[in-house]
Amino acid sequence: MLDDLPPDLGRLHALRVWHAMWLQRIDDKIAALQKREAERERGQRARPSEPEWVVELGIGVGRPPVEIHVGGCYAAGKRRRPVGRDEARRLLASGIRACSHCQPDTTLDILDLPTRPALAVTAR
Numbered sequence: 001m002l003d004d005l006p007p008d009l010g011r012l013h014a015l016r017v018w019h020a021m022w023l024q025r026i027d028d029k030i031a032a033l034q035k036r037e038a039e040r041e042r043g044q045r046a047r048p049s050e051p052e053w054v055v056e057l058g059i060g061v062g063r064p065p066v067e068i069h070v071g072g073c074y075a076a077g078k079r080r081r082p083v084g085r086d087e088a089r090r091l092l093a094s095g096i097r098a099c100s101h102c103q104p105d106t107t108l109d110i111l112d113l114p115t116r117p118a119l120a121v122t123a124r
Contacts, residue, residue, distance in 0.1 A: 051071040052084075053082065054068070054082055056080045057077075065096050068091055069102050069104060070104045073099055092108065
């Protein structure tokens with residue numbers, strides 16, 4: 001039998017206390033990680049679903065709608081609000097720009113969108 005432990009009782013008790021302390025630290029860390037993982041999973045289950053359509057809002061008074069996106073589009077800005085399918089179709093039909101990345105007009109089966117009038121350029 002391999003006996004590399006100290007021969008006296010005092011040092012053996014010290015080793016036992018030291019190892020008990022480390023076991024407690026390890027158990028505490030395991031419990032903390034299990035709690036964090038359970039909270040993360042609970043947060044995933046409680047997360048609200050992503051909206052189907054998003055309107056990006058402009059800057060200023062009234063924050064007018066600027067562009068329509070499919071929900072979850074990476075190109076949507078930070079100023080946005082969720083909208084329903086009917087409102088997204090209405091906004092697109094009224095001339096609000098459709099995102100060129102997620103193409104909500106194609107997803108909504110809108111074939112002919114009105115184009116915005118070009119800005120008049122005056123010669124100087």
